[in-house]
Amino acid sequence: MKILVINCGSSSLKYQLMDMDNEYALAKGIVERIGIEGSILTQKVEGREKYIIKVPMETHKNAIKLVLEALVDETNGVIKSMDEIGAVGHRVVHGGEFYSESVIIDEKVMENIKACVKLAPLHNPANIIGIEACKELMPTTPMVVVFDTAFHQTMPKEAYVYAIPYELYTESSIRRYGFHGTSHKYVASKAAEMLGKDIKDLKIITCHLGNGASITAIKDGKSIETSMGFTPLEGVPMGTRSGNIDPAIVIYMMQELNMSFEEVNDLLNKKSGILGVSGVSSDFRDVEDAADNQGNARAQLALKIFYSQVRKFIGSYAVTMGGVDCIVFTAGLGENSPETREAVCEGLEFIGVKLDKVKNKCRSKAEYLSEAGTKVQVLVIPTEEELMIARDTKTLVS
Numbered sequence: 001m002k003i004l005v006i007n008c009g010s011s012s013l014k015y016q017l018m019d020m021d022n023e024y025a026l027a028k029g030i031v032e033r034i035g036i037e038g039s040i041l042t043q044k045v046e047g048r049e050k051y052i053i054k055v056p057m058e059t060h061k062n063a064i065k066l067v068l069e070a071l072v073d074e075t076n077g078v079i080k081s082m083d084e085i086g087a088v089g090h091r092v093v094h095g096g097e098f099y100s101e102s103v104i105i106d107e108k109v110m111e112n113i114k115a116c117v118k119l120a121p122l123h124n125p126a127n128i129i130g131i132e133a134c135k136e137l138m139p140t141t142p143m144v145v146v147f148d149t150a151f152h153q154t155m156p157k158e159a160y161v162y163a164i165p166y167e168l169y170t171e172s173s174i175r176r177y178g179f180h181g182t183s184h185k186y187v188a189s190k191a192a193e194m195l196g197k198d199i200k201d202l203k204i205i206t207c208h209l210g211n212g213a214s215i216t217a218i219k220d221g222k223s224i225e226t227s228m229g230f231t232p233l234e235g236v237p238m239g240t241r242s243g244n245i246d247p248a249i250v251i252y253m254m255q256e257l258n259m260s261f262e263e264v265n266d267l268l269n270k271k272s273g274i275l276g277v278s279g280v281s282s283d284f285r286d287v288e289d290a291a292d293n294q295g296n297a298r299a300q301l302a303l304k305i306f307y308s309q310v311r312k313f314i315g316s317y318a319v320t321m322g323g324v325d326c327i328v329f330t331a332g333l334g335e336n337s338p339e340t341r342e343a344v345c346e347g348l349e350f351i352g353v354k355l356d357k358v359k360n361k362c363r364s365k366a367e368y369l370s371e372a373g374t375k376v377q378v379l380v381i382p383t384e385e386e387l388m389i390a391r392d393t394k395t396l397v398s
Protein backbone atom coordinates (compact mmCIF):
# COMPACT_ATOMS: atom_id res chain seq x y z
CA MET A 1 0.00 0.00 0.00
CA LYS A 2 1.19 3.53 -0.84
CA ILE A 3 0.49 6.21 1.71
CA LEU A 4 0.78 9.96 1.28
CA VAL A 5 1.88 11.78 4.43
CA ILE A 6 0.98 15.46 4.66
CA ASN A 7 2.34 17.96 7.18
CA CYS A 8 0.65 21.26 6.53
CA GLY A 9 1.94 24.54 7.97
CA SER A 10 0.56 28.04 7.56
CA SER A 11 2.55 28.83 4.41
CA SER A 12 4.31 25.55 3.72
CA LEU A 13 3.47 21.90 3.21
CA LYS A 14 5.80 18.94 3.58
CA TYR A 15 4.88 15.60 2.03
CA GLN A 16 6.17 12.07 1.53
CA LEU A 17 4.81 9.23 -0.51
CA MET A 18 5.68 6.01 1.31
CA ASP A 19 5.54 2.51 -0.09
CA MET A 20 4.46 0.64 3.03
CA ASP A 21 5.22 -2.79 1.61
CA ASN A 22 8.87 -2.01 2.38
CA GLU A 23 8.57 1.30 4.31
CA TYR A 24 10.45 3.13 1.57
CA ALA A 25 9.97 6.83 0.77
CA LEU A 26 9.25 6.96 -2.98
CA ALA A 27 9.23 10.76 -3.00
CA LYS A 28 9.74 13.56 -0.48
CA GLY A 29 8.82 17.14 -1.07
CA ILE A 30 8.05 20.56 0.25
CA VAL A 31 5.86 23.37 -1.01
CA GLU A 32 6.93 26.75 0.30
CA ARG A 33 5.47 30.25 0.20
CA ILE A 34 1.83 29.17 -0.25
CA GLY A 35 -0.24 32.34 -0.67
CA ILE A 36 2.93 34.42 -0.87
CA GLU A 37 4.75 35.61 -3.99
CA GLY A 38 7.41 33.13 -5.14
CA SER A 39 5.60 29.83 -4.37
CA ILE A 40 7.82 26.84 -5.04
CA LEU A 41 7.51 23.04 -4.96
CA THR A 42 10.64 20.93 -4.56
CA GLN A 43 10.38 17.15 -4.90
CA LYS A 44 13.20 14.71 -4.22
CA VAL A 45 13.35 11.15 -5.48
CA GLU A 46 16.42 9.05 -4.66
CA GLY A 47 18.87 8.87 -7.53
CA ARG A 48 17.26 11.70 -9.48
CA GLU A 49 17.75 15.46 -9.85
CA LYS A 50 15.45 17.63 -7.72
CA TYR A 51 12.15 18.41 -9.45
CA ILE A 52 11.28 22.07 -8.94
CA ILE A 53 8.06 23.80 -9.95
CA LYS A 54 7.66 27.55 -9.54
CA VAL A 55 4.06 28.66 -10.08
CA PRO A 56 1.83 30.95 -8.04
CA MET A 57 -0.03 28.95 -5.37
CA GLU A 58 -2.74 31.03 -3.80
CA THR A 59 -4.19 28.34 -1.52
CA HIS A 60 -3.34 25.02 0.11
CA LYS A 61 -5.74 23.37 -2.31
CA ASN A 62 -3.60 24.67 -5.21
CA ALA A 63 -0.52 23.33 -3.42
CA ILE A 64 -1.95 19.85 -2.83
CA LYS A 65 -3.20 19.68 -6.42
CA LEU A 66 0.34 20.44 -7.56
CA VAL A 67 1.78 17.82 -5.19
CA LEU A 68 -0.51 15.19 -6.73
CA GLU A 69 0.47 16.33 -10.24
CA ALA A 70 4.17 16.13 -9.32
CA LEU A 71 3.71 12.59 -7.97
CA VAL A 72 2.03 11.35 -11.19
CA ASP A 73 4.17 13.44 -13.58
CA GLU A 74 5.27 11.26 -16.48
CA THR A 75 9.00 12.02 -16.25
CA ASN A 76 9.46 13.28 -12.69
CA GLY A 77 6.72 11.38 -10.85
CA VAL A 78 6.77 8.04 -9.04
CA ILE A 79 3.25 6.68 -9.63
CA LYS A 80 1.04 6.34 -12.69
CA SER A 81 -2.21 7.55 -11.19
CA MET A 82 -3.63 9.01 -8.00
CA ASP A 83 -5.60 5.77 -7.51
CA GLU A 84 -2.36 4.16 -6.38
CA ILE A 85 -2.50 6.26 -3.18
CA GLY A 86 -4.29 3.94 -0.74
CA ALA A 87 -4.61 6.42 2.12
CA VAL A 88 -3.46 9.82 3.39
CA GLY A 89 -1.95 10.42 6.83
CA HIS A 90 -2.14 13.98 8.17
CA ARG A 91 -0.06 15.41 10.96
CA VAL A 92 -2.18 17.52 13.30
CA VAL A 93 -0.50 19.35 16.16
CA HIS A 94 -3.24 19.43 18.81
CA GLY A 95 -5.75 16.74 19.70
CA GLY A 96 -6.42 18.13 23.19
CA GLU A 97 -7.77 15.50 25.59
CA PHE A 98 -9.85 13.96 22.81
CA TYR A 99 -7.16 11.66 21.40
CA SER A 100 -4.47 9.45 22.84
CA GLU A 101 -4.05 7.66 19.51
CA SER A 102 -4.32 8.29 15.79
CA VAL A 103 -7.80 8.09 14.24
CA ILE A 104 -9.57 7.80 10.89
CA ILE A 105 -11.00 11.16 9.89
CA ASP A 106 -14.77 11.59 10.04
CA GLU A 107 -17.10 14.50 10.80
CA LYS A 108 -16.73 14.11 14.57
CA VAL A 109 -12.93 14.07 14.33
CA MET A 110 -12.99 17.27 12.26
CA GLU A 111 -15.25 18.87 14.87
CA ASN A 112 -12.83 17.93 17.66
CA ILE A 113 -9.78 19.20 15.75
CA LYS A 114 -11.63 22.48 15.26
CA ALA A 115 -12.45 22.59 18.98
CA CYS A 116 -8.67 22.42 19.62
CA VAL A 117 -7.94 25.51 17.47
CA LYS A 118 -8.05 27.69 20.58
CA LEU A 119 -5.26 25.56 22.07
CA ALA A 120 -3.07 25.70 18.92
CA PRO A 121 -4.15 28.83 17.04
CA LEU A 122 -1.02 28.89 14.86
CA HIS A 123 -1.02 25.23 13.87
CA ASN A 124 -4.43 23.51 13.87
CA PRO A 125 -6.06 25.93 11.36
CA ALA A 126 -3.35 25.14 8.76
CA ASN A 127 -3.73 21.40 9.47
CA ILE A 128 -7.51 21.67 8.97
CA ILE A 129 -7.09 23.53 5.66
CA GLY A 130 -4.74 20.76 4.48
CA ILE A 131 -7.20 17.99 5.39
CA GLU A 132 -10.13 19.79 3.77
CA ALA A 133 -8.19 20.43 0.57
CA CYS A 134 -7.18 16.76 0.39
CA LYS A 135 -10.74 15.61 1.01
CA GLU A 136 -11.94 17.76 -1.90
CA LEU A 137 -9.28 16.45 -4.27
CA MET A 138 -9.40 12.80 -3.13
CA PRO A 139 -12.97 12.30 -1.85
CA THR A 140 -12.87 8.50 -1.76
CA THR A 141 -9.38 8.03 -0.25
CA PRO A 142 -9.39 7.15 3.48
CA MET A 143 -7.60 9.67 5.69
CA VAL A 144 -6.05 9.43 9.13
CA VAL A 145 -4.84 12.05 11.60
CA VAL A 146 -1.80 11.60 13.80
CA PHE A 147 -1.59 14.07 16.69
CA ASP A 148 1.60 15.57 18.17
CA THR A 149 -0.04 15.58 21.58
CA ALA A 150 -1.49 12.03 21.56
CA PHE A 151 1.55 10.14 22.89
CA HIS A 152 1.66 12.34 26.01
CA GLN A 153 -1.94 11.62 27.03
CA THR A 154 -0.62 8.81 29.25
CA MET A 155 1.02 11.28 31.65
CA PRO A 156 -0.26 10.99 35.22
CA LYS A 157 -2.28 13.87 36.59
CA GLU A 158 0.53 15.15 38.79
CA ALA A 159 2.60 15.65 35.62
CA TYR A 160 -0.01 17.54 33.63
CA VAL A 161 -2.00 19.62 36.13
CA TYR A 162 -0.38 22.99 36.86
CA ALA A 163 -0.39 24.33 40.41
CA ILE A 164 -2.89 27.08 39.61
CA PRO A 165 -6.61 27.10 40.53
CA TYR A 166 -7.96 23.71 39.47
CA GLU A 167 -10.93 25.26 37.64
CA LEU A 168 -8.50 26.57 35.00
CA TYR A 169 -7.94 22.94 34.09
CA THR A 170 -11.53 21.72 34.34
CA GLU A 171 -13.19 24.77 32.81
CA SER A 172 -10.55 26.23 30.48
CA SER A 173 -8.50 23.14 29.53
CA ILE A 174 -5.28 24.70 30.84
CA ARG A 175 -2.92 21.78 31.50
CA ARG A 176 0.32 20.32 30.15
CA TYR A 177 -0.26 18.63 26.79
CA GLY A 178 3.28 18.13 25.44
CA PHE A 179 4.33 18.06 21.79
CA HIS A 180 6.65 16.21 19.36
CA GLY A 181 4.81 13.05 20.51
CA THR A 182 5.22 11.22 17.21
CA SER A 183 8.97 11.75 17.31
CA HIS A 184 9.39 10.74 20.98
CA LYS A 185 7.30 7.60 20.39
CA TYR A 186 9.24 6.63 17.26
CA VAL A 187 12.74 7.03 18.73
CA ALA A 188 11.76 5.28 21.96
CA SER A 189 10.50 2.23 20.09
CA LYS A 190 13.57 2.26 17.86
CA ALA A 191 15.80 2.50 20.96
CA ALA A 192 14.15 -0.61 22.45
CA GLU A 193 14.73 -2.38 19.14
CA MET A 194 18.42 -1.34 19.07
CA LEU A 195 18.88 -2.54 22.65
CA GLY A 196 17.06 -5.82 21.94
CA LYS A 197 14.70 -5.21 24.86
CA ASP A 198 10.95 -4.93 25.40
CA ILE A 199 10.13 -1.21 25.65
CA LYS A 200 8.05 -2.07 28.75
CA ASP A 201 11.26 -3.02 30.58
CA LEU A 202 13.05 0.26 29.86
CA LYS A 203 13.26 3.72 31.39
CA ILE A 204 14.03 6.01 28.46
CA ILE A 205 14.68 9.74 28.22
CA THR A 206 14.22 11.07 24.69
CA CYS A 207 15.72 14.45 23.76
CA HIS A 208 14.17 15.94 20.62
CA LEU A 209 16.51 18.86 19.97
CA GLY A 210 15.69 20.85 16.83
CA ASN A 211 14.45 24.39 16.32
CA GLY A 212 11.83 23.39 18.82
CA ALA A 213 13.13 21.18 21.62
CA SER A 214 11.49 18.88 24.14
CA ILE A 215 12.56 16.13 26.52
CA THR A 216 10.32 13.20 27.51
CA ALA A 217 10.45 10.54 30.22
CA ILE A 218 9.16 7.19 28.93
CA LYS A 219 8.47 4.33 31.32
CA ASP A 220 6.73 1.05 30.37
CA GLY A 221 6.56 2.44 26.83
CA LYS A 222 4.45 5.38 27.98
CA SER A 223 5.15 9.10 28.21
CA ILE A 224 5.01 10.01 31.89
CA GLU A 225 6.56 13.51 31.78
CA THR A 226 7.49 15.94 29.06
CA SER A 227 9.08 19.37 29.03
CA MET A 228 6.75 21.23 26.67
CA GLY A 229 3.52 22.21 28.32
CA PHE A 230 0.25 23.96 27.57
CA THR A 231 2.10 25.30 24.53
CA PRO A 232 5.48 24.53 22.92
CA LEU A 233 6.93 27.55 24.73
CA GLU A 234 7.64 25.68 27.97
CA GLY A 235 10.70 23.60 28.78
CA VAL A 236 14.26 24.05 27.57
CA PRO A 237 15.34 27.21 25.68
CA MET A 238 15.01 26.77 21.91
CA GLY A 239 16.09 28.55 18.71
CA THR A 240 13.86 31.55 19.37
CA ARG A 241 11.66 30.44 22.32
CA SER A 242 12.51 31.21 25.91
CA GLY A 243 11.56 27.90 27.50
CA ASN A 244 10.98 28.10 31.27
CA ILE A 245 11.15 31.53 32.84
CA ASP A 246 9.66 32.99 36.00
CA PRO A 247 6.04 33.80 34.99
CA ALA A 248 6.36 37.07 36.92
CA ILE A 249 8.72 38.33 34.22
CA VAL A 250 5.69 38.52 31.91
CA ILE A 251 3.79 40.60 34.46
CA TYR A 252 6.83 42.84 34.97
CA MET A 253 7.34 43.39 31.24
CA MET A 254 3.71 44.42 30.84
CA GLN A 255 3.48 46.52 33.98
CA GLU A 256 6.92 48.16 34.25
CA LEU A 257 8.19 48.08 30.67
CA ASN A 258 4.76 48.94 29.19
CA MET A 259 4.92 46.09 26.73
CA SER A 260 1.71 44.95 25.09
CA PHE A 261 0.44 41.38 25.02
CA GLU A 262 1.53 41.13 21.34
CA GLU A 263 5.04 42.41 22.14
CA VAL A 264 5.50 39.96 25.02
CA ASN A 265 4.17 37.09 22.90
CA ASP A 266 6.54 37.99 20.07
CA LEU A 267 9.50 38.42 22.43
CA LEU A 268 9.05 35.04 24.14
CA ASN A 269 8.30 33.04 20.99
CA LYS A 270 10.45 34.71 18.35
CA LYS A 271 13.20 36.77 19.96
CA SER A 272 14.33 34.68 22.92
CA GLY A 273 16.15 31.37 23.37
CA ILE A 274 19.48 30.92 21.64
CA LEU A 275 18.84 33.93 19.41
CA GLY A 276 17.89 36.17 22.30
CA VAL A 277 20.92 35.39 24.47
CA SER A 278 23.54 35.12 21.72
CA GLY A 279 22.27 37.96 19.52
CA VAL A 280 23.80 35.91 16.69
CA SER A 281 21.21 33.54 15.23
CA SER A 282 18.51 31.01 16.07
CA ASP A 283 20.45 28.36 14.18
CA PHE A 284 22.75 26.33 16.42
CA ARG A 285 25.32 25.98 13.62
CA ASP A 286 25.84 29.75 13.55
CA VAL A 287 25.91 30.00 17.33
CA GLU A 288 28.39 27.09 17.66
CA ASP A 289 30.57 28.78 15.03
CA ALA A 290 30.45 32.15 16.83
CA ALA A 291 31.21 30.47 20.18
CA ASP A 292 34.01 28.17 18.97
CA ASN A 293 35.70 30.13 16.20
CA GLN A 294 35.04 33.75 17.05
CA GLY A 295 35.20 33.60 20.85
CA ASN A 296 31.78 35.26 21.08
CA ALA A 297 31.01 35.30 24.82
CA ARG A 298 27.24 35.66 24.43
CA ALA A 299 27.13 32.77 21.99
CA GLN A 300 29.11 30.69 24.51
CA LEU A 301 26.68 31.69 27.25
CA ALA A 302 23.62 30.84 25.13
CA LEU A 303 24.96 27.35 24.51
CA LYS A 304 25.90 26.86 28.19
CA ILE A 305 22.37 27.81 29.25
CA PHE A 306 20.91 25.39 26.72
CA TYR A 307 23.16 22.48 27.73
CA SER A 308 22.55 23.00 31.43
CA GLN A 309 18.77 23.15 30.97
CA VAL A 310 18.70 19.95 28.91
CA ARG A 311 20.91 18.25 31.53
CA LYS A 312 18.56 19.43 34.31
CA PHE A 313 15.58 17.81 32.60
CA ILE A 314 17.49 14.57 32.11
CA GLY A 315 18.43 14.56 35.80
CA SER A 316 14.92 15.31 36.98
CA TYR A 317 13.36 12.68 34.71
CA ALA A 318 15.82 10.08 35.98
CA VAL A 319 14.48 10.93 39.45
CA THR A 320 10.84 10.81 38.26
CA MET A 321 11.37 7.32 36.81
CA GLY A 322 13.59 6.05 39.63
CA GLY A 323 16.50 5.58 37.22
CA VAL A 324 17.31 5.66 33.54
CA ASP A 325 18.44 2.91 31.15
CA CYS A 326 18.74 4.87 27.97
CA ILE A 327 19.05 8.47 26.70
CA VAL A 328 18.19 9.15 23.07
CA PHE A 329 19.20 12.23 21.04
CA THR A 330 17.20 13.12 17.95
CA ALA A 331 16.12 15.96 15.56
CA GLY A 332 18.34 18.49 13.72
CA LEU A 333 20.65 19.34 16.60
CA GLY A 334 20.44 16.05 18.49
CA GLU A 335 21.31 14.06 15.36
CA ASN A 336 24.00 16.34 13.96
CA SER A 337 25.82 18.05 16.80
CA PRO A 338 28.40 15.90 18.65
CA GLU A 339 29.30 19.04 20.63
CA THR A 340 25.75 19.27 22.03
CA ARG A 341 25.58 15.59 22.97
CA GLU A 342 28.97 15.73 24.68
CA ALA A 343 28.17 18.93 26.58
CA VAL A 344 24.76 17.67 27.72
CA CYS A 345 26.19 14.35 28.96
CA GLU A 346 29.07 16.01 30.81
CA GLY A 347 28.52 15.73 34.53
CA LEU A 348 26.01 12.89 34.20
CA GLU A 349 28.66 10.26 34.97
CA PHE A 350 27.21 9.88 38.48
CA ILE A 351 24.03 8.38 37.05
CA GLY A 352 26.01 6.04 34.82
CA VAL A 353 26.38 8.07 31.61
CA LYS A 354 29.74 7.93 29.84
CA LEU A 355 30.04 8.89 26.19
CA ASP A 356 32.54 7.31 23.85
CA LYS A 357 33.95 10.46 22.24
CA VAL A 358 34.95 8.70 19.04
CA LYS A 359 31.55 7.07 18.48
CA ASN A 360 29.94 10.40 19.35
CA LYS A 361 31.49 12.03 16.28
CA CYS A 362 28.78 10.47 14.09
CA ARG A 363 26.05 12.48 12.36
CA SER A 364 22.65 11.62 10.90
CA LYS A 365 22.62 7.90 11.60
CA ALA A 366 21.47 5.59 14.36
CA GLU A 367 24.41 4.77 16.62
CA TYR A 368 25.34 3.53 20.12
CA LEU A 369 27.35 6.28 21.83
CA SER A 370 28.14 4.92 25.31
CA GLU A 371 31.51 3.60 26.39
CA ALA A 372 31.46 -0.17 26.68
CA GLY A 373 30.26 -1.40 30.06
CA THR A 374 28.50 1.80 31.14
CA LYS A 375 25.15 1.57 32.87
CA VAL A 376 23.16 4.02 30.73
CA GLN A 377 23.00 3.52 26.96
CA VAL A 378 23.20 6.78 25.04
CA LEU A 379 21.86 6.53 21.50
CA VAL A 380 21.45 8.85 18.55
CA ILE A 381 18.45 7.98 16.39
CA PRO A 382 17.29 10.03 13.39
CA THR A 383 13.61 10.75 13.91
CA GLU A 384 11.17 9.60 11.26
CA GLU A 385 7.87 11.24 12.03
CA GLU A 386 6.57 10.63 8.49
CA LEU A 387 7.23 6.90 8.76
CA MET A 388 5.39 6.79 12.08
CA ILE A 389 2.42 8.64 10.54
CA ALA A 390 2.41 6.25 7.58
CA ARG A 391 2.55 3.22 9.92
CA ASP A 392 -0.41 4.43 11.97
CA THR A 393 -2.32 5.24 8.79
CA LYS A 394 -1.69 1.79 7.37
CA THR A 395 -2.76 0.07 10.59
CA LEU A 396 -5.98 2.07 10.82
CA VAL A 397 -7.10 1.71 7.22
CA SER A 398 -6.15 -1.96 6.85
Ligand code: ADP
Nearest residue numbers: 209210211212282283284285331332333336337
Ligand atom coordinates in the same frame (compact mmCIF):
# COMPACT_ATOMS: atom_id res chain seq x y z
P1 ADP B 1 12.51 21.73 13.27
O1 ADP B 1 12.17 21.89 14.72
O2 ADP B 1 12.30 22.97 12.48
O3 ADP B 1 11.97 20.47 12.63
P2 ADP B 1 15.09 20.46 12.93
O4 ADP B 1 14.85 19.24 13.70
O5 ADP B 1 15.21 20.35 11.45
O6 ADP B 1 14.07 21.61 13.30
O7 ADP B 1 16.43 21.13 13.49
C1 ADP B 1 16.92 22.29 12.93
C2 ADP B 1 18.06 22.80 13.77
O8 ADP B 1 19.05 21.78 13.93
C3 ADP B 1 18.78 23.95 13.08
O9 ADP B 1 18.22 25.17 13.39
C4 ADP B 1 20.16 23.83 13.65
O10 ADP B 1 20.19 24.65 14.79
C5 ADP B 1 20.31 22.39 14.08
N1 ADP B 1 21.32 21.70 13.25
C6 ADP B 1 21.14 21.05 12.11
N2 ADP B 1 22.33 20.54 11.64
C7 ADP B 1 23.27 20.88 12.55
C8 ADP B 1 24.67 20.67 12.69
N3 ADP B 1 25.37 20.00 11.76
N4 ADP B 1 25.30 21.17 13.76
C9 ADP B 1 24.63 21.85 14.69
N5 ADP B 1 23.30 22.09 14.64
C10 ADP B 1 22.63 21.63 13.58
